[in-house]
Amino acid sequence: MKISGAEIVVETLIEQDIKTIFGYPGATVIDIYDQLLKKNDRIEHVLTAHEQGAAHAADGYARATGEVGVVLATSGPGATNLVTGIATAHLDSVPLLAITGNVATDMIGSDAFQEIDITGVTLPITKHNFLVHDVEDLADTIREAIRIAKSGRPGPVLVDIPKDIQKQLCEFTPGPRIEKGSNPPAKDEDVKRAAGMIAEAGRPYIYFGGGAVRADAGDLITELADKIDAPIGCSMMGLSELPTDQPRFLGMQGMHGHYASSKAMAKSDLIIGVGVRFSDRATGNIDRFSAGARKIQIDIDQAELGKNVEIDLGAACDICDFLRKLIDTVEEKKNPNWMIKIEKLKAQEAEQELPDFLPEKAIKAVSNMIDTDTEIVTDVGQHQMWTAQYFEFKKKRTWISSGGLGTMGFGMGASIGASYGSGKRSVLFTGDGSFGMNLTELATAVTYNVPLTIIVFNNGVLGMVRQFQTLFYDKAYSNTTLNRKTDFVKLAESFGAKGFRAQNEEEFKKAFAEAYECEGPALIDLSIDKDSVVLPMMRPGGTFDKLILGEED
Amino acid sequence: MSKSNFVIAVYVENKYGVLTRVTSMFTRRGFNIDSLTVGETENPDYSRITISLSGTNSDRMQLLSQLKKLYNVRKVEVISAESGIKRELLLIKIRTTTETRAEIRDVIDIFRAKIIDYSTEAMCIEITGDTNKVDAFIDNMKPFGIIEMCRTGIVALERGPQSMLEK
Numbered sequence: 001m002k003i004s005g006a007e008i009v010v011e012t013l014i015e016q017d018i019k020t021i022f023g024y025p026g027a028t029v030i031d032i033y034d035q036l037l038k039k040n041d042r043i044e045h046v047l048t049a050h051e052q053g054a055a056h057a058a059d060g061y062a063r064a065t066g067e068v069g070v071v072l073a074t075s076g077p078g079a080t081n082l083v084t085g086i087a088t089a090h091l092d093s094v095p096l097l098a099i100t101g102n103v104a105t106d107m108i109g110s111d112a113f114q115e116i117d118i119t120g121v122t123l124p125i126t127k128h129n130f131l132v133h134d135v136e137d138l139a140d141t142i143r144e145a146i147r148i149a150k151s152g153r154p155g156p157v158l159v160d161i162p163k164d165i166q167k168q169l170c171e172f173t174p175g176p177r178i179e180k181g182s183n184p185p186a187k188d189e190d191v192k193r194a195a196g197m198i199a200e201a202g203r204p205y206i207y208f209g210g211g212a213v214r215a216d217a218g219d220l221i222t223e224l225a226d227k228i229d230a231p232i233g234c235s236m237m238g239l240s241e242l243p244t245d246q247p248r249f250l251g252m253q254g255m256h257g258h259y260a261s262s263k264a265m266a267k268s269d270l271i272i273g274v275g276v277r278f279s280d281r282a283t284g285n286i287d288r289f290s291a292g293a294r295k296i297q298i299d300i301d302q303a304e305l306g307k308n309v310e311i312d313l314g315a316a317c318d319i320c321d322f323l324r325k326l327i328d329t330v331e332e333k334k335n336p337n338w339m340i341k342i343e344k345l346k347a348q349e350a351e352q353e354l355p356d357f358l359p360e361k362a363i364k365a366v367s368n369m370i371d372t373d374t375e376i377v378t379d380v381g382q383h384q385m386w387t388a389q390y391f392e393f394k395k396k397r398t399w400i401s402s403g404g405l406g407t408m409g410f411g412m413g414a415s416i417g418a419s420y421g422s423g424k425r426s427v428l429f430t431g432d433g434s435f436g437m438n439l440t441e442l443a444t445a446v447t448y449n450v451p452l453t454i455i456v457f458n459n460g461v462l463g464m465v466r467q468f469q470t471l472f473y474d475k476a477y478s479n480t481t482l483n484r485k486t487d488f489v490k491l492a493e494s495f496g497a498k499g500f501r502a503q504n505e506e507e508f509k510k511a512f513a514e515a516y517e518c519e520g521p522a523l524i525d526l527s528i529d530k531d532s533v534v535l536p537m538m539r540p541g542g543t544f545d546k547l548i549l550g551e552e553d
Numbered sequence: 554m555s556k557s558n559f560v561i562a563v564y565v566e567n568k569y570g571v572l573t574r575v576t577s578m579f580t581r582r583g584f585n586i587d588s589l590t591v592g593e594t595e596n597p598d599y600s601r602i603t604i605s606l607s608g609t610n611s612d613r614m615q616l617l618s619q620l621k622k623l624y625n626v627r628k629v630e631v632i633s634a635e636s637g638i639k640r641e642l643l644l645i646k647i648r649t650t651t652e653t654r655a656e657i658r659d660v661i662d663i664f665r666a667k668i669i670d671y672s673t674e675a676m677c678i679e680i681t682g683d684t685n686k687v688d689a690f691i692d693n694m695k696p697f698g699i700i701e702m703c704r705t706g707i708v709a710l711e712r713g714p715q716s717m718l719e720k
Contacts, residue, residue, distance in 0.1 A: 119570070120573075123573070123574065123577050124577060124578075124581045127624075128623075128624040131570075148624065301618075301622070302621065302622075303615060303618035303619050303621075303622055305618075306614065306615075307615060310611075
């Protein structure tokens with residue numbers, strides 16, 4: 001039987017096991033929305049307040065589940081509002097399918113109402129994109145887009161569908177669910193070389209990132225670390241893949257990483273990078289980054305090997321396959337002197353703890369009060385770094401944060417998506433700056449009664465930029481003081497959510513206990529000092545030898 | 554790290570917008586291209602893009618990896634300096650006078666170039682060859698006065714019996 005292009009879109013999503021999509025209607029997607037209404041017993045659509053929120057929600061859903069997140073938007077402004085969300089997913093390798101409507105084929109190129117060349121706009125921020133020219137190709141294009149989004153190194157794919165294509169009729173036969181393609185296996189010669197380099201090393205350090213999370217490689221990383229007696233660190237994108245209290249795990253390294261982790265990386269003689277791109281935030285000055293260490297890099301993406309730092313061995317293959325073969329091949333070894341050094345670094349780190357630091361106390365309190373599989377979502381800024389530093393992760397895939405793009409405003413949409421993905425309550429740590437960007441999504445959270453606890457670290461300033469201004473710009477606070485009079489408690493209430501206020505640890509714990517038990521969304525406005533800073537800190541373009549550890553530095 | 558010139562041949566799907574995808578990647582990743590040509594191949598499903606550029610060895614590796622990641626790219630290869638045949642075509646319009654005409658014709662003969670348009674004040678010349686030969690010919694024409702010129706950029710094939718697509 002022939003069905004319309006719009007029906008094909010929805011049937012193909014259902015066929016591909018997509019249960020929830022996020023979006024916002026408009027003129028060029030009315031037909032698809034009509035079908036979504038007719039089929040709402042088989043696929044759920046979540047209407048957000050803004051397309052950007054929908055894109056971040058689909059992203060958060062994908063990060064929480066490991067499945068493809070889907071966002072739907074109309075042409076023109078609907079499509080361009082997705083751009084920041086798509087770019088966020090692109091930089092963090094998140095499998096995302098963005099479907100946009102466009103004006104009818106014969107109008108394309110005429111600057112028609114709400115027409116935009118969205119495949120052109122998103123060319124550099126998608127893994128690939130498609131403009132559908134023929135309804136006969138529609139189902140296969142969506143299937144191919146899903147395959148591309150989730151295979152190899154995941155990423156966002158956009159499918160732009162002109163309105164006339166949605167109306168045309170075409171035969172449709174449901175197809176099988178598209179699975180991730182298998183990744184190329186590790187080459188024995190690479191594994192042997194890696195084993196040889198490990199045998200020669202006295203101070204090995206395993207450094208993993210988001211690629212290890214996508215590949216679910218945490219257990220193998222631990223096994224390798226035990227066999228070769230190495231400490232482990234990660235980039236921000238790697239967080240939650242290993243439990244924070246794993247004895248070999250030193251935590252996040254990088255610009256605001258843990259002291260022991262960053263120092264250990266700088267002092268090691270062999271860095272084994274697993275699913276990391278050695279980003280500038282993680283390495284500081286590239287030319288002087290761990291100059292004394294040999295480097296192995298294992299990644300699914302050939303183009304990442306040696307892109308940012310020079311490496312001695314690169315393997316573009318399935319990370320888990322490489323680790324499994326390496327564990328079988330490598331000789332068991334002990335590095336007693338290195339491990340003594342690591343223990344010293346950990347002890348030094350423990351000494352640096354700030355007494356009575358409210359952000360830390362609040363984050364640690366949340367760590368202790370919630371179910372271990374709660375998704376922890378953040379926005380971008382100081383609160384994000386504090387959460388990365390202090391939260392005690394216990395379960396995999398419980399950390400959702402915008403790493404590569406550093407998108408302020410990511411959190412509200414992403415945490416709604418995360419709640420849909422996990423089917424459980426999420427906790428969002430945000431700041432008054434980031435929250436201000438997309439707080440309209442509170443409306444979405446209330447409408448759908450999304451289980452979500454929002455903690456706003458309210459310092460009345462754009463803290464991260466202010467911190468840079470404090471340290472490097474002579475305390476000239478250009479445009480980082482938010483002289484706003486927003487009452488976040490009243491704001492939450494006006495949206496229909498519960499609001500709580502807290503000024504100290506005791507009040508916060510009490511408020512959180514209550515907020516966490518609310519059925520739908522609840523917000524806690526936690527006042528913190530505007531001069532709280534994220535430490536340690538590496539100067540931009542600096543090295544790990546010279547970390548800023550206190551304000552006197 | 555030292556820079557060198559290299560030529561890359563890319564088979565891409567012969568579809569709308571594919572050239573933009575390739576060139577947009579160059580812009581985004583900051584690769585600086587000396588020349589780029591595109592045209593039909595033995596297989597109507599594919600076009601062949603020939604890119605000439607200079608860069609370090611790691612630039613070259615990065616470029617190859619990034620090209621291979623593009624969805625519409627079927628095959629990417631570096632045309633080696635030893636076994637590659639590289640040619641480009643130049644059309645050049647030269648000012649002529651009664652005094653210079655004979656001398657210009659001598660140069661044309663030496664370079665095995667061809668006169669394709671002729672008038673009392675100017676002639677249009679066609680020459681094919683590798684980049685060095687074309688550069689040398691242009692240098693020899695400069696003193697006479699170049700009115701305008703147009704180069705195609707490099708096209709290249711590997712020597713030997715096989716096609717790159719089948720390799």
